[in-house]
Amino acid sequence: MxxxxxxxxxxxxxxxxxxxxxxxxxxxxxxxxxxxxxxxxxxxxxxxxxxxxxxxxxxxxxxxxxxxxxxxxxxxxxxxxxxxxxxxxxxxxxxxxxxxxxxxxxxxxxxxxxxxxxxxxxxxxxxxxxxxxxxxxxxxxxxxxxxxxxxxxxxxxxxxxxxxxxxxxxxxxxxxxxxxxxxxxxxxxxxxxxxxxxxxxxxxxxxxxxQNVESNVSLDSIDRVPRYFYAFRNRMYFSRNRGFVRFLRAHIRIAYEAAMIFFNGQPKKMLRLKMVLKGVTTGWFFKPKVEFAKNKAKG
Known part of the structure; x- marks a missing residue:
């Protein structure tokens, strides 16, 4: 092979x-x-x-x-x-x-x-x-x-x-x-x-x-915070495709992550929250198309 x-x-x-x-x-x-x-x-x-x-x-x-x-x-x-x-x-x-x-x-x-x-x-x-x-x-x-x-x-x-x-x-x-x-x-x-x-x-x-750390919008360095827009937008997209229960579960998990922004002592809390909310609301309507490639092995 x-x-x-x-x-x-x-x-x-x-x-x-x-x-x-x-x-x-x-x-x-x-x-x-x-x-x-x-x-x-x-x-x-x-x-x-x-x-x-x-x-x-x-x-x-x-x-x-x-x-x-x-x-x-x-x-x-x-x-x-x-x-x-x-x-x-x-x-x-x-x-x-x-x-x-x-x-x-x-x-x-x-x-x-x-x-x-x-x-x-x-x-x-x-x-x-x-x-x-x-x-x-x-x-x-x-x-x-x-x-x-x-x-x-x-x-x-x-x-x-x-x-x-x-x-x-x-x-x-x-x-x-x-x-x-x-x-x-x-x-x-x-x-x-x-x-x-x-x-x-x-x-x-x-x-x-x-560093061996997990991603966390409430703890990450401020220069990386804008990237979290994609994290939350994309999570909304594929949780929609998992069915209602997992879509609802995703919202509950994200609500918890947003709340933790105010309990962790990192700066720019409103910017962090903005990325969460912007990502989630954009993700509700985010509908990219799946592309397919030609298969050379099929001639």
Missing amino acids: TVSAVVVTYNRLPMLKEVIAALQASETPVDNIIVVDNKSNADTQEYLTSLGDQIRYVRLEENIGGAGGFNKGIRYFMEETVDDYVWLMDDDTVPTPTALTELVGSAAKVDNKFGFLSSDVRWTDNSRAKMNLPFPIDRFKKIPLDATEMEQLRNATFVSVMFSREVVDKIGLPVKEFFIWGDDIEYTERAARVYPGYMVPTSRVIHKMA
């Missing part, structure tokens, strides 16, 4: 170099490394161009965010390759040498009938990355750090997750209008409606975030 890896990058060249090197050192060879560049600065462009045919370089004319980047990367996989699987990751995700081997082996165990397969995402100290914690079907189950068996999940992030060509052909592409935040949760839940999605705990990657 053949694999395309899609890496979306934006102005993190030192980390991107490490990610590409790790992909090239994979125990199971990556057949195509597709790097989608959200119009990074000249140093990134020069480096990626210098790699020649070691990678497939997709440079975008503008920064369309992680969601847009993965949309373009999966489209490239579908329309420009005939590989069987697409393996997605950010430009700060460093796969271990056996990460892909374990994913491909697990695909065979379920006879390729999977919506998605995700890795066990660790931070630099080997604890679980809090931005990428697994969400089992059993809400009360906690997957131990030494787990070895596949575990069915509700969803996963785009920090080392693999899809088959068959599933992408059925469900289309990630919603590029999401820009950032939630595109991966919506997309993996869409895939899980075709076949079950699983975590493969023996497939390990390191997510080299600056």
Whole structure:
């Protein structure tokens, strides 16, 4: 089985170099490394161009965010390759040498009938990355750090997750209008409606975030607060598609997060609240279309 890896990058060249090197050192060879560049600065462009045919370089004319980047990367996989699987990751995700081997082996165990397969995402100290914690079907189950068996999940992030060509052909592409935040949760839940999605705990990657913290509008640094508009808008969109109960539950959860703004001692409380309210109200009417790519494997 053949694999395309899609890496979306934006102005993190030192980390991107490490990610590409790790992909090239994979125990199971990556057949195509597709790097989608959200119009990074000249140093990134020069480096990626210098790699020649070691990678497939997709440079975008503008920064369309992680969601847009993965949309373009999966489209490239579908329309420009005939590989069987697409393996997605950010430009700060460093796969271990056996990460892909374990994913491909697990695909065979379920006879390729999977919506998605995700890795066990660790931070630099080997604890679980809090931005990428697994969400089992059993809400009360906690997957131990030494787990070895596949575990069915509700969803996963785009920090080392693999899809088959068959599933992408059925469900289309990630919603590029999401820009950032939630595109991966919506997309993996869409895939899980075709076949079950699983975590493969023996497939390990390191997510080299600056800090191992969860996103929180009431606590995050003020320069990041405007990004939360996308978080709440996008959450409204995909909670609508989950049914009334989960749509209502999303509102209750967001109301709690908004209230916490006034209990946590961070500045610019009204700006934080504004991003929540603007995101929620916009999300009520946000109706992007799901795009589909041509399947080169079908001729």
